[in-house]
Amino acid sequence: MDSLTIIISVSIIAASFAIAMGGYGPAKALGEALTKALESVARQPEASTQIMRTLFVGMALIESIAIYAFVIALIILFANPLIGLVAK
């Protein structure tokens, strides 16, 4: 195996691992946030609009952590800086 093949295969494994680990944490956090929001809506239905608005903003903020992992995976796959070192 030449070095280019090693770099490419390691990149593919690393990208899938990044997205797997990056999806795991935010998924747990999103579930937790939704659970708490539903509990508060059940307790105080009159405050539901405000809770839902805050929930959506918070969810998008949590989701952006998964998006960071996604961007890293994309950089590894499509714009890998290490390939340029080997393949001239």
Added chain:
Amino acid sequence: MKHFSIFPETIFSLGPVSISDTVLTTWVVMAVIIIVVYVFTRNLSIKPTVFQEVLEAILEAVEKTVKDMLPVDPWLVIPILGTLWIFIGFSNMAGLIPGLTTPTADLNTTFAFAIISFSMAHIFGIKTQGLRKYLSHYKEPAWILLPFHLIAEVTRTFALAIRLFGNMLSGDMIALILLGVVGFLVPIPFSLLHIIIGLIQAYIFGVLTLVFIAGGIKPRT
């Protein structure tokens, strides 16, 4: 199937400056916003038409959000923040039109927005309380936290750009991959989800900018 890349394609170049397709789309979006706003605000009346009603509702929503968060006169930041808000919202929607690429699915565009938001926080902070008092908020709890303040300045700007970029790019990518796998009618619900995500991300970008500005301005006592 369209060739996929996370970099924009260069259409033509003006001297050393290369104009990519996302820049062209940005110009189209600007033209659309200017024309729409110009046409519907020409004959303002006390009994508004539907479009005037919509524009007023957008402006009032922006004003209410800013007023709730800032301890100073909201009209200090509304002109630029509202522009940023509306422009990002329209840009996120632009990719749904066939033939146009989403301008915010390009890291250069989102970094430009993030730099604007970064400078807004400092400029409004200095403007409202003077340079010396503004700089003194960096040593707020203790001097030892100064490096963390400086790191936070950089990382939050970076995160702002990457968040918008990643969300928009992932929406486009999901639609593209599904188009390659199933093709007919299946990508439509994901495009609908993409509309919601685009609007929420535009809102979040504005709200986070507002939070940073409010952090630079002296808190209400």
